[in-house]
Amino acid sequence: xxxxxxKRATYLIAGDHEDHQGSxxxxxxxxxxxxxxxxxxxxGEDVPRDPNIAEITRLCLPARLGAVERLRVRNGLISAMVxxxxxxxxxxxxxxxxxxxx
Numbered sequence: 001x002x003x004x005x006x007k008r009a010t011y012l013i014a015g016d017h018e019d020h021q022g023s024x025x026x027x028x029x030x031x032x033x034x035x036x037x038x039x040x041x042x043x044g045e046d047v048p049r050d051p052n053i054a055e056i057t058r059l060c061l062p063a064r065l066g067a068v069e070r071l072r073v074r075n076g077l078i079s080a081m082v083x084x085x086x087x088x089x090x091x092x093x094x095x096x097x098x099x100x101x102x
Contacts, residue, residue, distance in 0.1 A: 003059070004032055012080050014073050021065060022073040022082065025058040026090075033057075035096050048094050054085065056095040
């Protein structure tokens, strides 16, 4: 948990109650979020803030799964995220990652 966890955060979780295989968090950008509150200097212009923009954070893929399974879980989470965005009116996704992640 961090200062951005609230009732407005959405978690997408792969697995079941006994076995967490992966997860990610979506934060609304019209309230506190990582890009806007911690790294606004990364934006060349204004920080994206809108009810239809969500920030992707906390992608978690346990190393115990191995590379092939992690890729499968990651792809499933990304697909679920896109479906969730389409179902809830999210039109844009943002995120902060290290250069090596890109």
